[in-house]
Amino acid sequence: MGKIYTKLFFAMLALSPAIVFSQVGNIGINTANPGSTMDISGSLAANYNFVNTNSYNLTSSDFHVSYNGISDAIFTLPPAISGIGNYKGRIYRIKNNTNFSITVNSTSPETINGNPSVIVSANQSLELISTGLTGPTSTWEILSKVTASNGITLSATDVKLGGTLLQATNIAMAGNNLSINGTGKVLMGTNTVPLGASNAKVVIDNGTTNGALQIKDGTQQLGYVLTSDTNGLATWSSTVTTAFANNWTPYTGILINPFTGGTGASGLNTGIQVTIPAKGWYFFRCGVAINSDCNDYFFYINGIGDVWRSYCGSNTAAFMFPRDQNRVLYFATPGTYTVFGGKTNGIIPASFNAGNPSFYLDFVKFQN
Incomplete structure (x- = not known):
């Protein structure tokens, strides 16, 4: 029954x-x-409408409307009804199957989420529901809208990385690493790998405009160049000391005679050091008076090189010559370096540092 x-x-x-x-x-x-x-308990069907015209008024018989036209389109929602005939809860689904846009307009003064219209971009969709309200209120609410913008692209239902940034975008790292791995390259200003960049990981092509790269780490100064340490860590540093003659730095400590021993040796204590402020090439000048017969005397920095050396020049006691010498040395790491003394045999000098002027050693950086 x-x-x-x-x-x-x-x-x-x-x-x-x-x-x-x-x-x-x-x-x-x-x-x-x-x-x-x-x-x-079963399937449910609603009306499916296929539209090609670029102007369409949605009606009470519509539910799902697919647009397949050849230009931008305008869809107009029906005006709200107050009282008998009010269609509160009516749902429209609009699918844009083209590369054009659909502008969906409400009937003035009605709105869609407070706006007179909404755009359905290429290959995107929109779902609306009637609130049953009339007048300048949100007569329609957006239930769902599939969008892809600001650097991503929607192709059918596939959201892909790649597109146009529509606004300033910030990625907050919050202490996390952002990694880009693989065999590809990061290209900026071009989508073509330029000649000579086959092994590069990052390529910046700024055309003929200066200033393609800016790195600020607190060490930058006018005229500085980006230089690397042994680990590849780069900092800004000067290539040339311009006021060369006015930037000499003297040694520190108190000189003692390192040549008092009766045998030849190196690593002898001189009591002096030099403090190198930054890596680079340094010009050294040094002078000391040693009165002795045939022997080789020298001052040096271990692992770097000599700062002064005199070779045997006489079988009788004489002041070593030349007394004043210049050296060019490279320091890969800044720091304080000890100056050692050495000699090739056991002869003890008849006098040490008896010249006028007395011992001096100073240096200046001239290039990275």
């Missing part, structure tokens, strides 16, 4: 243009125990 009543209900529904049906409880289709006002 229940099945007969159900069939009679749907027959009346089909034959009547409008039916108001009031009942207490739920209606189930293919289910004996409906849990909702209408509980359908």
Whole structure:
């Protein structure tokens, strides 16, 4: 008997243009125990509309509308109805299957989420629901809108990396690393790998405009160049000391005679050091008076080189010559370096540092 009543209900529904049906409880289709006002155990179909024209007014018979035109389009929503005929809860789904845009307009003064219109971009979709309100209010609400912008692109339902940035974009690292791995390259200003960059990981092509790269770490100064340490860590540093003659730095410490031993040796204590402020090439000058017969005497920095050396020049006691000498030395690492002394045999000088002027050693940086 229940099945007969159900069939009679749907027959009346089909034959009547409008039916108001009031009942207490739920209606189930293919289910004996409906849990909702209408509980359908099976598929549900709604109208599918295929539109090619670039101007279309949505109607009460529309549900899903697909646009496949050849230009930008304008869709207009129906005006809201107050009282009898109000279609609160009506849903429209609009799918743009083209590379053009659809402008969906509400009927003035009505709005869509407070706006008079909304754009459905190429290959995107929009779902709207009527709020049942009239006037300058949100007559329509956006249920869902699939978009892809600001650096990403939507192709059908596939959101892909790559597109145009529409606004300033910041990525907050929050203590995390951002890694780019693999065999590819990061190209800026070009999408073509230029000649000579086959092994490069980062390529910046600024055309003929100066200033393609800016690195600020607190060491930058006018005229400085970017230089690397042994680990590849780069800092800004000067290539040339311009006021060369006015930048000499003297040794530190108190000189003692390192040549008092009766055997030849190196690594002898001189009591002096030099403090190198930065890596680079340094010009050294040094002078000392040593009165001795045939022997080789020298001052040096371990691992760097000599700062002064005198070779045997006489079989009788004489002052070493030349007394004043110049050296060019390279320091890869800044720091304080000890100056050592050495000699090639056990001869003890008859006098040490008895010249006028007395011992001097100073240096200046001239190039990285």
